[in-house]
Amino acid sequence: MSLPPEKASELKQIIHNHLLKMDIHGKIREVLAETVRDDQGPAHRALSEADFLHALQRRGIIDDVMKDLHFTQEVPTDAETGSPPKPAAHFVDKNITLLKKTNIDPSRRYLYLQVLGGKAFLEHLQEPEPLPGQVCSTFTLYLHFRNQRFRSKPVPCACEPDLKEGFLLEIHRDGSTGEGSKMADATTMLSLCDPVHLVLIKTDTSSETTLVSSYFLDWRTVLSSPSGKTCFAVELMGVGSECKVPAGVLTVSLELYPPLTETLSADIISTQQSLERQRTAEKERLFLVYAKQWWREFLEIRPSHQSKMVKIFAQDENGVNRPVCSYVRVLRAGRILESPRQAARFVSLLAQEKAPVVGGGGGKQEQWCTLMAFLCRRKGDCEDHATLLCSLLLGYGLDAYVCVGTKAKVTPHTWVLTRGTDGSITFWESLTAHRYLHQAIDPDAPPLAPQPKPSSPYRTVGCVFNHQTFLANCQPTDAVELCVFDFQNQSRWKAMSEEALKSVCAPGSTTSLPPLPPLCAPSLDPAAASNQLELEMRYLVSEHRKDLELATVWDDHLSYLLSSALSAYELERCTGVSCGNEEFQDAVRRAVPDGHTFKGFPIHFLHRNARRAFATCLRSTFCEEIVCCRGDHVRLAVRVRVFVYPENACAVWLMFACKYRSVL
Numbered sequence: 121m122s123l124p125p126e127k128a129s130e131l132k133q134i135i136h137n138h139l140l141k142m143d144i145h146g147k148i149r150e151v152l153a154e155t156v157r158d159d160q161g162p163a164h165r166a167l168s169e170a171d172f173l174h175a176l177q178r179r180g181i182i183d184d185v186m187k188d189l190h191f192t193q194e195v196p197t198d199a200e201t202g203s204p205p206k207p208a209a210h211f212v213d214k215n216i217t218l219l220k221k222t223n224i225d226p227s228r229r230y231l232y233l234q235v236l237g238g239k240a241f242l243e244h245l246q247e248p249e250p251l252p253g254q255v256c257s258t259f260t261l262y263l264h265f266r267n268q269r270f271r272s273k274p275v276p277c278a279c280e281p282d283l284k285e286g287f288l289l290e291i292h293r294d295g296s297t298g299e300g301s302k303m304a305d306a307t308t309m310l311s312l313c314d315p316v317h318l319v320l321i322k323t324d325t326s327s328e329t330t331l332v333s334s335y336f337l338d339w340r341t342v343l344s345s346p347s348g349k350t351c352f353a354v355e356l357m358g359v360g361s362e363c364k365v366p367a368g369v370l371t372v373s374l375e376l377y378p379p380l381t382e383t384l385s386a387d388i389i390s391t392q393q394s395l396e397r398q399r400t401a402e403k404e405r406l407f408l409v410y411a412k413q414w415w416r417e418f419l420e421i422r423p424s425h426q427s428k429m430v431k432i433f434a435q436d437e438n439g440v441n442r443p444v445c446s447y448v449r450v451l452r453a454g455r456i457l458e459s460p461r462q463a464a465r466f467v468s469l470l471a472q473e474k475a476p477v478v479g480g481g482g483g484k485q486e487q488w489c490t491l492m493a494f495l496c497r498r499k500g501d502c503e504d505h506a507t508l509l510c511s512l513l514l515g516y517g518l519d520a521y522v523c524v525g526t527k528a529k530v531t532p533h534t535w536v537l538t539r540g541t542d543g544s545i546t547f548w549e550s551l552t553a554h555r556y557l558h559q560a561i562d563p564d565a566p567p568l569a570p571q572p573k574p575s576s577p578y579r580t581v582g583c584v585f586n587h588q589t590f591l592a593n594c595q596p597t598d599a600v601e602l603c604v605f606d607f608q609n610q611s612r613w614k615a616m617s618e619e620a621l622k623s624v625c626a627p628g629s630t631t632s633l634p635p636l637p638p639l640c641a642p643s644l645d646p647a648a649a650s651n652q653l654e655l656e657m658r659y660l661v662s663e664h665r666k667d668l669e670l671a672t673v674w675d676d677h678l679s680y681l682l683s684s685a686l687s688a689y690e691l692e693r694c695t696g697v698s699c700g701n702e703e704f705q706d707a708v709r710r711a712v713p714d715g716h717t718f719k720g721f722p723i724h725f726l727h728r729n730a731r732r733a734f735a736t737c738l739r740s741t742f743c744e745e746i747v748c749c750r751g752d753h754v755r756l757a758v759r760v761r762v763f764v765y766p767e768n769a770c771a772v773w774l775m776f777a778c779k780y781r782s783v784l
Contacts, residue, residue, distance in 0.1 A: 348379030429582030
């Protein structure tokens with residue numbers, strides 16, 4: 121059987137990785153030492169290759185290598201029907217997951233990025249070695265490069281974490297030039313300034329995630345390597361208030377496939393990088409000069425503008441100041457989100473967490489995250505939620521803006537606004553997916569004229585912005601209830617130059633702009649996750665009742681009936697429309713005999729940790745009544761529904777119920 125060169129290379133790489141995983145070199149050294157020792161004696165003879173192979177076979181090492189290596193024929197998907205099936209090879213790792221099979225396109229250039237381990241993660245210096253089977257904190261490395269996203273296997277946190285992983289990144293030309301299908305040569309690759317974005321996340325034993333580091337790797341140094349391969353150490357810095365403190369070091373190897381026939385000199389690469397930095401610095405300097413002039417003009421309109429919440433720049437997780445407009449991009453979710461309201465539901469499922477501050481003082485740490493860091497951590501502050509929701513709504517063709525202002529108790533807040541073609545204004549709360557129709561109060565109306573009541577929780581608005589517009593509120597008052605969102609009226613809203621914003625915020629305008637990652641489809645099986653969590657809940661309820669010396673009898677039919685209610689609750693959160701309640705009530709009436717009482721308690725979570733959820737439920741007296749129900753003919757029911765969204769964000773609905781005979 122002959123293989124094309126690119127498949128042979130892929131196969132060699134897979135076998136090489138498999139042999140490394142088995143520590144084949146260590147085993148061979150042991151067998152070699154043993155064979156040499158056995159052969160030394162009176163009848164000493166030279167050790168041949170055949171003798172050594174026989175020794176390896178006798179020890180079962182060859183069998184061990186072969187039993188996990190499988191060759192499969194890929195079945196073509198519907199999209200590929202008609203094209204010949206492509207052979208592929210992969211090995212099964214029984215402990216974790218199947219490796220994804222990759223068919224290498226011989227007409228494309230690839231960058232093979234290997235992480236060869238970590239060191240100097242000094243925060244974990246005192247951490248003991250995890251025992252087998254023990255749940256421990258883990259590190260996971262996420263990558264994004266030119267619309268491709270990857271994730272490493274989680275490894276235990278340590279001073280020298282065992283982060284060893286390989287990622288095959290495709291280097292393609294931009295399709296706009298009409299040469300998207302051609303293989304990228306050295307000159308083309310030199311002009312691709314998109315970095316590899318590395319995000320390191322720590323997950324603790326209760327599934328809480330922390331952003332450890334966010335690093336932009338310029339991979340183009342490999343273009344000057346004669347062998348097409350280079351290896352170096354990457355120093356990862358901390359985030360937020362620790363952005364100047366090293367978090368740890370990763371050893372990274374880069375290799376081009378196929379190798380370049382002609383490499384570039386290191387001077388050419390450093391010159392290109394220097395030119396890009398200079399061009400970016402000049403654009404940023406000119407924008408800063410313009411922004412200062414614009415701000416002076418804004419203050420001259422009215423001295424009270426000094427106290428308005430007009431935010432032109434914001435710091436990201438690496439402490440870099442960027443224009444707020446650069447945090448919003450037009451983001452299309454493909455087929456993994458079906459509508460703007462479903463997009464709002466997805467964003468609301470990403471947990472809220474303010475940037476951590478070391479020490480007291482009550483001051484808020486300023487940190488707007490890049491989209492990649494926010495998605496990998498799956499939590500962030502209201503600014504991260506609002507910019508993501510605005511990006512998605514722009515992708516759905518809506519006229520969307522992020523609003524910066526305050527809500528009740530003068531708390532700084534951000535939310536999203538959309539303008540209809542009929543002039544209607546809708547506020548979207550990104551943390552809850554609630555929508556509010558805004559109707560301004562007319563201060564010049566007669567005293568007895570009916571006025572709309574404020575429906576939203578927002579109090580003041582200082583500015584609004586999206587990916588290409590920035591507008592500051594210059595109305596006499598910044599109160600939301602009196603605000604008119606007529607952005608074309610220059611006496612109400614002072615706009616920044618769109619050209620100036622485009623020079624630093626448009627995609628590709630500067631090399632300092634983080635590339636926009638695509639959303640990832642969910643990999644979680646909702647049915648399996650629901651079943652698992654439901655079993656854990658049943659166990660916890662039974663144990664809790666056992667402590668109270670109460671028997672537990674489950675009613676599986678009643679548990680099943682609760683599904684329709686949970687489905688209706690999620691549908692209502694998504695669409696704002698309530699439906700299906702009549703059928704649920706009718707089914708419960710039929711399932712509960714005359715003279716019996718039914719009680720139900722639904723609750724919603726953003727996580728799948730059973731113990732945390734159960735502890736929260738027991739804080740409700742109503743839930744505790746159900747779980748600890750005493751009486752005649754008590755039957756308990758519990759139902760869990762996990763609704764999975766992109767990035768494995770989960771809406772977890774849980775319902776406890778009981779029925780019992782009423783005894784007077």
